[in-house]
Amino acid sequence: LAKTTQPISMDSYEGQEVNITCSHNNIATNDYITWYQQFPSQGPRFIIQGYKTKVTNEVASLFIPADRKSSTLSLPRVSLSDTAVYYCLVGDMGNTGRRALTFGSGTRLQVQP
C-alpha cells in the first residue's frame, strides 16, 4: 500500500486559503487519492477524491500533478469550523475490497479568528 506523508500541523486565519500537500511516491496505477476530514469525537468524513489533474467540489479542490507522486488539498477561505484533522489516503477503490484504506497521522489544521 502506498505510504503517505503530510505535515503534522498547520495554522491559518479565517478567510485565508489553506493548502495541505501530501506526498505518495509509490502510488500505484489503480490508486485513487482521497482526503478525509475528522472533527473531535466524530468519524472521518469524505471531502474529495481524485485520480489526476484537478478536482473541485463545493468544499475543496484537489490538485494532482502528472506524476501523481503528490497531491494538494486546497480549502478556500477557511473558517473556524474548518479546524480539524485532515487525512490524505491512497488506495484502490475499484477492487473487491481486499485492500482497506490506510490512514496516516493526518494534518491538524488550526484556524484562528
Added chain:
Amino acid sequence: DTAVSQTPKYLVTQMGNDKSIKCEQNLGHDTMYWYKQDSKKFLKIMFSYNNKELIINETVPNRFSPKSPDKAHLNLHINSLELGDSAVYFCASSQVGLTYGYTFGSGTRLTVV
C-alpha cells in the same frame, strides 16, 4: 437518517468482561470495516467484510471477533477486555466500484477500567 450507525456511543467496562459493538449501514454498500483509533489518533484497520465474507483480518488479538449476519450489519465482539483495548472504534462502509470513498460511523468510545 443516519447512514452508518454504531451502538453504543460510549462503553465503560471492567477488565475481563466481554462486550459487543453493533454497526448498521443503510447505504446498500457491500463492504464494511472496523477501524480502531488509539489515544495518539492513529486510525488502524482491523477487519473488513465484503458481502458477509471476511476479507481483511489485520494483526488483531483473537479476543476480537467480527460477525456479519448480513451485508448491512457488522458487529464486533471483544472477549476478556484489557486496559489496552481502550480506544475509539469506528465502523465504516463502502461500495466496490464507487469512487466516493468510505462512510464512517460516529464511533464507539470504549474505556476499560
